[in-house]
Amino acid sequence: MEQRKLEDIATFEAGLNTSRNNPEQEGIILQPYDIASFESDFHYQEAMDQTVLASTPANEFVLEGGEVIINNASQLAAIVSRGNRGKFLTSNFTRLTFDKKVLDKRYFLYVFNVYSEVQRQKEREMQGSIVKRITLASLKKLIIPIVPLEQQQQIGKIYSEMVKLQSQLSNYSNILGAFSESILSDAIKNSGKDGSHGNG
Numbered sequence: 001m002e003q004r005k006l007e008d009i010a011t012f013e014a015g016l017n018t019s020r021n022n023p024e025q026e027g028i029i030l031q032p033y034d035i036a037s038f039e040s041d042f043h044y045q046e047a048m049d050q051t052v053l054a055s056t057p058a059n060e061f062v063l064e065g066g067e068v069i070i071n072n073a074s075q076l077a078a079i080v081s082r083g084n085r086g087k088f089l090t091s092n093f094t095r096l097t098f099d100k101k102v103l104d105k106r107y108f109l110y111v112f113n114v115y116s117e118v119q120r121q122k123e124r125e126m127q128g129s130i131v132k133r134i135t136l137a138s139l140k141k142l143i144i145p146i147v148p149l150e151q152q153q154q155i156g157k158i159y160s161e162m163v164k165l166q167s168q169l170s171n172y173s174n175i176l177g178a179f180s181e182s183i184l185s186d187a188i189k190n191s192g193k194d195g196s197h198g199n200g
Contacts, residue, residue: 004146009146015089041069066105067080068096068109109156117143
């Protein structure tokens with residue numbers, strides 16, 4: 001199995017410092033790509049924000065659908081959805097670009113987010129840091145396993161479907177928990193209203 005440094009197969013772009021005013025395009029103040037945007041993309045949830053531009057992005061910091069983004073704090077990666085297209089890249093994130101003939105995007109998500117060997121590399125790089133995040137220099141030196149492209153696509157597809165299913169199950173669990181809590185809470189509140197106080 002071939003292994004290559006990430007810097008040999010990808011280019012990296014840091015986002016804008018959000019302490020400045022939000023940039024404009026075509027007279028419209030652009031919305032920032034924030035943590036909520038990333039969470040939506042990480043869990044494959046479409047976030048259809050009506051303030052997002054419909055035209056092709058012209059600003060170098062404006063995101064396009066299908067681009068790979070790394071969350072600098074959590075060190076997880078996601079693919080920008082159509083719903084977050086047109087937002088501008090902030091300094092909390094790094095954009096990666098690589099040749100799709102070498103690396104499948106969804107395969108990269110699996111390797112970067114889950115694959116044990118890469119996780120161990122990330123953990124080593126964060127040891128001793130007060131703020132648990134990998135520097136850009138360390139990120140570039142991560143060793144990525146390269147398998148045949150067809151196999152990458154299969155692995156990437158399975159991983160993305162797994163994440164979608166996990167997200168759906170989590171949502172169902174939250175709904176069930178809220179429903180159960182409501183029933184039990186009402187049972188306590190309504191206790192004794194029928195005239196029986198259980199004095200034995």
